[in-house]
Amino acid sequence: MEGETTYWQENLRLIFISLVIWFVVSFGLGILLVEQLNEFRLGGYKLGFWFAQQGSIYTFVALVFWYSAKMNALDKKYKVEES
Amino acid sequence: MDELKLYTYIAVFGSFALYFAIAWWARAGSTSDFYVAGGDITPLQNGMAIGADWMSAASFISMAGLIAFLGYGGSVFLMGWTGGYVLLAMLLAPYMRKHGKFTVPEFISDRYYSKTARIVAVICLIIASLTYIIGQMKGVGVAFSRFLEVDYGLGLGIGMAVVWVYAVLGGMKGITYTQIAQYCVLIFAYTIPAVFISLQLTGNPIPQLGLGSTLADGSGVYLLDKLDMVVTDLGFKEYTTDNMGGTLNMFAYTMSLMIGTAGLPHVIMRFFTVPSVQAARSSAGYALVFIALLYTVAPAVGAMARLNLMNTIEPAAGQNLEYEARPQWFKDWETTGLLKFEDKNGDGKITYVADAEKNEMVKVDRDIMVLANPAIANLPNWVIALVAAGGLAAALSTAAGLLLAISSSISHDLMKGVLTPNLSDKNELLAGRIVMTIAILISGYLGLHPPGFAAGTVALAFGLAASSIFPALMMGIFAKKMSGTAAVWGMCSGIGVTMLYVFQHKGIMFIPGTSFLGDMGPDWFFGISPNAFGAVGALVNFAVAFIVVRFTGPAPTHIQDMVDNFRSPYGKIEAAHDH
Numbered sequence: 001m002e003g004e005t006t007y008w009q010e011n012l013r014l015i016f017i018s019l020v021i022w023f024v025v026s027f028g029l030g031i032l033l034v035e036q037l038n039e040f041r042l043g044g045y046k047l048g049f050w051f052a053q054q055g056s057i058y059t060f061v062a063l064v065f066w067y068s069a070k071m072n073a074l075d076k077k078y079k080v081e082e083s
Numbered sequence: 084m085d086e087l088k089l090y091t092y093i094a095v096f097g098s099f100a101l102y103f104a105i106a107w108w109a110r111a112g113s114t115s116d117f118y119v120a121g122g123d124i125t126p127l128q129n130g131m132a133i134g135a136d137w138m139s140a141a142s143f144i145s146m147a148g149l150i151a152f153l154g155y156g157g158s159v160f161l162m163g164w165t166g167g168y169v170l171l172a173m174l175l176a177p178y179m180r181k182h183g184k185f186t187v188p189e190f191i192s193d194r195y196y197s198k199t200a201r202i203v204a205v206i207c208l209i210i211a212s213l214t215y216i217i218g219q220m221k222g223v224g225v226a227f228s229r230f231l232e233v234d235y236g237l238g239l240g241i242g243m244a245v246v247w248v249y250a251v252l253g254g255m256k257g258i259t260y261t262q263i264a265q266y267c268v269l270i271f272a273y274t275i276p277a278v279f280i281s282l283q284l285t286g287n288p289i290p291q292l293g294l295g296s297t298l299a300d301g302s303g304v305y306l307l308d309k310l311d312m313v314v315t316d317l318g319f320k321e322y323t324t325d326n327m328g329g330t331l332n333m334f335a336y337t338m339s340l341m342i343g344t345a346g347l348p349h350v351i352m353r354f355f356t357v358p359s360v361q362a363a364r365s366s367a368g369y370a371l372v373f374i375a376l377l378y379t380v381a382p383a384v385g386a387m388a389r390l391n392l393m394n395t396i397e398p399a400a401g402q403n404l405e406y407e408a409r410p411q412w413f414k415d416w417e418t419t420g421l422l423k424f425e426d427k428n429g430d431g432k433i434t435y436v437a438d439a440e441k442n443e444m445v446k447v448d449r450d451i452m453v454l455a456n457p458a459i460a461n462l463p464n465w466v467i468a469l470v471a472a473g474g475l476a477a478a479l480s481t482a483a484g485l486l487l488a489i490s491s492s493i494s495h496d497l498m499k500g501v502l503t504p505n506l507s508d509k510n511e512l513l514a515g516r517i518v519m520t521i522a523i524l525i526s527g528y529l530g531l532h533p534p535g536f537a538a539g540t541v542a543l544a545f546g547l548a549a550s551s552i553f554p555a556l557m558m559g560i561f562a563k564k565m566s567g568t569a570a571v572w573g574m575c576s577g578i579g580v581t582m583l584y585v586f587q588h589k590g591i592m593f594i595p596g597t598s599f600l601g602d603m604g605p606d607w608f609f610g611i612s613p614n615a616f617g618a619v620g621a622l623v624n625f626a627v628a629f630i631v632v633r634f635t636g637p638a639p640t641h642i643q644d645m646v647d648n649f650r651s652p653y654g655k656i657e658a659a660h661d662h
Contacts, residue, residue, distance in 0.1 A: 008650055015173045022169045026162045031333050034155075038324065043295035044305030049323045052158035053150075053382040054291060057165045057375050064172045064371055068364040071177075075361070080653035 007078040011071065018067050026056040090468035091230050098268050098472045099245055102479075105264055106249030106257040114512050117254030118185040118491050124259055124356045130369025132259045133353045135266035135476070136484035137164075137370070138377055139215070140222025143269060143477035148452035150385030151392075154320070156327030157385065163340025165371060165378055170345040170553075172367030176354040178560045180363035182649040185355060186488075187348040187552065188496040194559040195567035196642060198501055203574055205492045207551050208348045211544040212485045213526065215349075219485070220530025222478035229419060229454065230471035236531055242479065243527040250483045250523075251516050255356060258483045265476040270376055272473020276457040276466050277380050280387050283460060290383035310386055313393045316400070318437030322386065332611055339617035343545030346553030349488035360652035388452045391459045396435045396444070403432040412458035421448035482526070490519035546585055546613075550577035550620025558628060563646045564637035565628060572631045577624030581616055588613045 029037060034048030042050050075081045111117040124132070142164070150157030184190050188208060192201030220239060227238020249257045274290070281293030285306055297305050310322045326333055344350065353370075354363045395410065397403050406424060416422035423446035424433060435444045454474065457467045494515040499506045506514065551574040558565045558573070611619065637643075648654055 011650075018169070018173055022166065026166050026337065027334060030158060030162060031330060031337065034326075035324075043292075044297065044307050045295040046307070046323050049155055049158075049307075050295070052155060053161055054379055056162050057379055060165050060169050061368070061371050061375050063169055064368040065365075067173055068361075068368055071364055072361055075652055080651045081361075 007074065007080060010074055014067060014070050014074075018063050021059065021063060025051060025059040030056050087464040087467060088231070090465050091471050094465075094468040094472035095231065095475060098264075098476060101264055102245065102249055102261045105260045106253045109253050109257045109260045111252070111254035111256045111512070114185075114495075114508050114515070116256045117512055117515055118355075118487075118495065119352075120254075120256040120259045120356045122356060123358050126357060126362045126366040127369050128259070128263055129353060129357050129362075129366040130371075131266045131373055132262040133350065133366065133370035134373030134377075135262035135269065135480040136353060137350060137374055137481070138266075138269060138477055139481035140219050140474065140478040142377065142381075143273065143474055144222060144453050145450050147381045147384040147388065147456075148449035150382055151389040151452050152449055153327055154314075154322035154325040156325050156333065157382070159327065159333055159336040159340060161378055161382065163337045164344055165374060166337070166341040167344025168367055168371045168374070170341060171350070171354075172364055172371075175345060175351060175553075175556050175560065176363045176367055177360045177652070178649045179351065179556070180354050180357065181360050181652060182645075183355070185352075186491050186495050187351050187556075188492055189500065191552075191555055191559070191570075192496070192500065193645070194642070195555075195570045196639075197567035197571060200555070200567055200571050200574070201496055201500060203571060204552065204555070205496050207547045207574075207578070208492045209489055211347065211547045212349060212489045213522075213529070214544045216482055216485050216522075216526040217529045219478040219482040220526050223475060223482075224530060225450075226454075226471055226474045226478070230468075239527060239530050242475070242482075243523050246479055246483050246486065247520065247523050250486050251519050254512075254515070255487055258487055259356060261483070262480045265480040266373060268476040269473040269480075270373070272469045272476070273377055273384075274380055276460070276462055276470060277384050277387075279462050279466065280391070280456065280460045281383060284387055284390070290380045290387075294383040294386055306390065307386065310390050310393075313390065317393075317397075317435065320437075322389070328612055332615055335611045335618045336615035339545060339549050339615050339621075342553045342621055343549035343617050346548035346551075346556065347544075348492070348548075348552065349484045351556075352488060352491070353484075384453065384456065388456045388459065391456075392447075392452075393435070395459060396433050403434055406431055406433055409433070410459075412455050415458075416451050416455055419451075420446075421451050422446060486519050486522050486526075489522045490515050493518045543582075543585060546581040546617040546620060547578060549617030550581040550624055554621050554624040554628070558625070560646065560650070562629075562632075563643050564632065566632050566635060566638040568635050569628045569632035573624040573628030576627040577620045580623045581620030584616045584619075585613045 029048065030052035034052060037048035037051065038046040040047040045054070115122065146157075146160055149160060179187075179190055182190055182193065184193065188201045188204035191204045192198065220242065223242035224235045224239040227233050227241065228235040231238070233241075249261050253261070277290040278288050281290040282288050284299060285293040285296040286299040287293040287296045294306060297303050298309055302309075307323055315321050327336070354366060357363050357366050395404065406426060413422065417424070423444070425443055425445045427441065427443050428434065433443055434441060436442050454470060457470055494511055498514055499511055554577060555570050555574050558570065
């Protein structure tokens with residue numbers, strides 16, 4: 001069971017990192033800090049507005065694929081792939 | 084028959100014929116086919132099917148309209164309905180797939196070794212799904228009556244018949260393959276008008292970039308700046324900063340929609356259809372790509388529709404449109420009652436301002452924005468016809484997924500799981516089909532006679548999923564010692580608090596005047612609106628469950644072993660998938 005625990009701990013670490021990013025781009029940049037970010041511009045977009053209506057969604061997509069790839073590698077490392 | 088109607092008939096009935104052909108090709112032969120499509124859908128296919136399943140009449144028809152009028156505040160829907168997939172992909176889907184059962188209540192019943200937990204889950208599931216279906220059925224009726232000018236009831240009947248054929252025959256297998264086709268129809272129908280409009284306004288064919296570009300009229304002004312200017316001149320709140328009910332409300336609203344999304348059973352059960360844990364993880368990614376395609380276009384559709392509407396009514400400051408010279412789409416929507424004009428100052432011109440005393444556009448229903456958008460922008464008739472087929476595809480695909488969730492929870496969880504455990508595979512399949520037929524009839528009836536509370540039910544569906552199902556599933560996976568007793572206490576208190584808050588604001592079962600705690604003023608809990616309260620309910624659920632487990636002791640060891648088993652992709656799958 002030694003190996004299992006570490007697999008799970010590494011998984012928890014990945015989830016933690018992902019959820020921090022998930023929180024920062026949506027709740028952080030899109031809602032809590034929106035006024036400060038709106039001082040900056042991305043083309044015609046105010047930056048905070050862009051994160052709320054575009055940027056957060058792109059980040060979510062990238063996050064899910066990143067997590068999925070990392071976990072597949074982790075499955076291989078601990079040899080827990082499905083039989 | 085005019086050209087537009089002819090094109091619409093071709094688009095709508097052509098797409099229906101396609102769905103039937105697919106349903107016939109993918110008939111279900113076993114319970115495994117019926118509930119989980121035999122468990123061998125590829126992640127890419129599953130992603131598309133989830134996309135169609137997820138994007139309902141609300142996403143297709145209502146969301147961009149909401150954003151058009153809420154501006155920045157509409158972001159809660161964009162972030163909430165996509166961010167939930169991040170939670171699903173990391174916190175729920177892979178483990179539930181590994182455990183390998185057919186339904187969400189079944190997972191809850193195994194993990195919490197409790198029939199009570201299973202029944203609570205079934206009840207939440209049925210309420211959440213039924214309230215959701217009413218909206219889809221209404222969408223079908225509206226699309227038919229507006230575009231094909233058939234009677235609302237007849238349109239609804241045609242929609243029911245179509246769903247019946249492919250959902251009852253095909254089960255999850257038929258539904259999944261049909262949804263792939265429906266995804267293609269709906270995404271084309273959504274993006275093509277958006278590309279045209281973006282080109283017209285900004286010269287950039289990609290709506291996501293067009294929204295951040297300068298206007299094509301040579302003024303060099305950014306589209307969003309122009310929109311801010313136009314709406315604030317008329318007394319409306321600034322488009323890009325109007326935050327719905329304050330920062331805390333936006334925060335709670337987004338959180339509720341995210342965890343509600345991750346807790347909706349008809350979405351979760353899609354992850355049982357893929358062949359492996361790895362495929363469950365990547366399915367969520369593909370699903371999010373396909374969903375993001377529509378969700379990143381929606382803010383462009385909303386902002387551009389608002390700008391076009393404003394420009395039509397007041398082409399230049401002070402030069403308002405003569406009512407007699409109003410365009411055809413204006414007249415069309417007036418006949419539906421969703422658009423109303425009242426000449427208050429008697430000058431024969433249309434005044435559209437924020438001030439309710441002077442405003443003459445007394446009703447502009449938000450739901451018409453997407454449907455009227457191509458006509459407002461003078462797009463060719465075939466584009467308008469495509470939008471009708473897309474709206475129907477969105478409504479039908481979601482309705483089918485929900486019907487499957489309801490029928491599986493009744494035939495598999497209640498009948499096979501609790502009432503008649505020795506039901507044979509063949510009879511269970513028959514029972515599933517009968518239950519689904521009954522569910523179609525009930526939802527059709529409710530669509531024809533929508534109960535007064537239909538409008539308030541979104542809060543109910545997401546509130547239930549967020550406050551009960553999501554916390555129960557998450558603790559089941561991440562808190563190994565969480566016991567059945569504690570989970571049931573948690574679920575019931577989560578639902579209790581949420582329902583109390585929703586009913587206190589909107590009346591018991593949405594009957595006005597039955598608020599029972601006296602006048603508290605709207606949104607009294609730190610300014611959080613009822614729709615946003617699911618997040619608070621979820622917190623209550625977590626807190627109660629952890630307190631109760633401290634006093635009543637942890638789950639038995641064989642359950643903890645089961646948790647260890649589904650935390651790792653390796654090893655025995657307990658599923659009935661492989662037969």
